[in-house]
Amino acid sequence: MDQIGLVTPKSPWGHVAPAAPACSLTDVMSEQLANQLTEEDNSFPTLTDPAADLLLSDEVSETTSDQVLAKMLQLQFDREFDDQLRREEKRFNGDSKVSISFENYRMVHPYEDSDSSEDEVDWQDTKHDPYKADKPQTTPRRGFSGKGKNITTKHDAETCGRKNTARMDNFAPGVHIGDGLGMDLKLSNQVYNSLKQHCYNEQRRSARLHEKKEHSTAEQAVDPRTRLLMYKMVNAGVLENINGCISTGKESVVFHADGGSLEEQPVPSEVVLKVFKTTLNEFKNRDRYIKDDYRFIDRFSKLNPRKVIRLWAEKEMHNLTRMRKAEIPCPEVVLLKKHILVMSFIGKDHIPAPKLKDAKLGSEEMKSAFYQVLHMMQQMYQECNLVHADLSEYNMLWHEGKVWLIDVSQSIEPRHPHALEFLFRDCRNVSTFFQKRGVSEAMTVYELFNAVSGMNIPIPPDEDEAEAEFISEIMAYEKRNEDHVQRRGKKTFHVTSEDGGPPLIPDSDD
Numbered sequence: 001m002d003q004i005g006l007v008t009p010k011s012p013w014g015h016v017a018p019a020a021p022a023c024s025l026t027d028v029m030s031e032q033l034a035n036q037l038t039e040e041d042n043s044f045p046t047l048t049d050p051a052a053d054l055l056l057s058d059e060v061s062e063t064t065s066d067q068v069l070a071k072m073l074q075l076q077f078d079r080e081f082d083d084q085l086r087r088e089e090k091r092f093n094g095d096s097k098v099s100i101s102f103e104n105y106r107m108v109h110p111y112e113d114s115d116s117s118e119d120e121v122d123w124q125d126t127k128h129d130p131y132k133a134d135k136p137q138t139t140p141r142r143g144f145s146g147k148g149k150n151i152t153t154k155h156d157a158e159t160c161g162r163k164n165t166a167r168m169d170n171f172a173p174g175v176h177i178g179d180g181l182g183m184d185l186k187l188s189n190q191v192y193n194s195l196k197q198h199c200y201n202e203q204r205r206s207a208r209l210h211e212k213k214e215h216s217t218a219e220q221a222v223d224p225r226t227r228l229l230m231y232k233m234v235n236a237g238v239l240e241n242i243n244g245c246i247s248t249g250k251e252s253v254v255f256h257a258d259g260g261s262l263e264e265q266p267v268p269s270e271v272v273l274k275v276f277k278t279t280l281n282e283f284k285n286r287d288r289y290i291k292d293d294y295r296f297i298d299r300f301s302k303l304n305p306r307k308v309i310r311l312w313a314e315k316e317m318h319n320l321t322r323m324r325k326a327e328i329p330c331p332e333v334v335l336l337k338k339h340i341l342v343m344s345f346i347g348k349d350h351i352p353a354p355k356l357k358d359a360k361l362g363s364e365e366m367k368s369a370f371y372q373v374l375h376m377m378q379q380m381y382q383e384c385n386l387v388h389a390d391l392s393e394y395n396m397l398w399h400e401g402k403v404w405l406i407d408v409s410q411s412i413e414p415r416h417p418h419a420l421e422f423l424f425r426d427c428r429n430v431s432t433f434f435q436k437r438g439v440s441e442a443m444t445v446y447e448l449f450n451a452v453s454g455m456n457i458p459i460p461p462d463e464d465e466a467e468a469e470f471i472s473e474i475m476a477y478e479k480r481n482e483d484h485v486q487r488r489g490k491k492t493f494h495v496t497s498e499d500g501g502p503p504l505i506p507d508s509d510d
Helices: 030-043 050-055 066-093 158-170 189-215 224-235 305-325 363-382 419-436 443-451 467-488
Strands: 238-248 252-259 268-276 333-337 338-342 396-399 404-406
Touching: 158 189, 158 443, 189 419, 224 238, 224 268, 224 333, 224 338, 224 443, 238 268, 268 305, 363 404, 363 419, 363 443, 419 443, 419 467
Parallel strands: none
Antiparallel strands: 238 252, 252 268, 268 338, 333 338, 396 404
16 A cells, blocks of 8 residues: 555656756855856956056056055946047037037047057047148248258248149149149249139129029020019919010110910010119119109119119000000000010011111001101100100011010100200101102101201201200200209190009019
């Protein structure tokens, strides 16, 4: 019975390996096992701290001294301080192109190796660049070197040449000075001064070109502000698209465009954009056309010429509106936006009407053109109260058997102090052109002037001095009229009411 009770029950998990015999604590701590562990530990290479090797002398092999412990603790503290300083430097500089170094605040020790840590400052951030080219040696600060007969002053040609070569590094970044690494280059004072002056001139020229590009309208090109205004017209639906440049003149650039729609009035299928040039050179000598115009005398400002350019566009708009009311053949104004004037297109199928000087007309057509021009000049002077002031075969178009007048931005009223002088010049241009084209009915300049102005100024009999005497009579008449205006405080010419005009888009941006 006792044997049956001692039988070990069978495990349901299968055969169970016998347990390892128990080992007492005495066996574990036996001297033999301790020696075995010591031998295994000695088989690995010993990693020594270089800092400890430097700090501990040959005589000191244990850390029983308080001084050695203090040095080791100070070393660890300095390391942690330097690491923290590098992190602060990196966070302070960030992505800035100009960095500030905290090297002067580091706890520098002679035992530190720059290659032992990944956080060490790269050589590119230090003053010692191994790949930096050596600059040519110049004279010392005292101004000379050497002794006795071998003395060399700062005025030496070779010394000055090397110094001038080193100074080329201070030129503007856009100046390519080349790569003179390893070359002993010497620039004379004359060459260096010439290069320096050339760089200065190029910088000023580049600044002027940038200013001109940003604020001017050149031939067949517009500045960014004008281009933005043109894009806004297309986006607003006033224009379908802008096709290209038709012509350029002294004061404007003309573009062809396809018309869109406006709420106030219909837009022609073909229109032109007259963009007044924002270059001020052409307007410096043309102030007299607008500064003495009584319609704009209160708004004219000689100190702000860019506003004067806008007045030119507004002036042409009002003049064209007067001429359209008098049924004179001229472009119809659609829209005015700052210095851009949108008008109807004189031509057909993107082909502009030819100028009168380029039109191929027969004798009868040329005769008809002369009488049309005479009638239009009389209408402008008497009904529209205007003088063209720049009338010639270049500013008259031939379209559909009629003469069309364009470019009336400089047109003035007869009460202008120089209106009669400008009228006489227009008459001379018209008379000379038609007489050269063989129109026998063409009047002389004096007859045409009297016919347009309604005056009866006598024609001098002497042909050589006729023009001078006639102009003197005109100037005397203008002087009497101006004196009368100053004495009476009123004008001798009829003053018309305000001109109506097309819609003006508000100037939301300058």
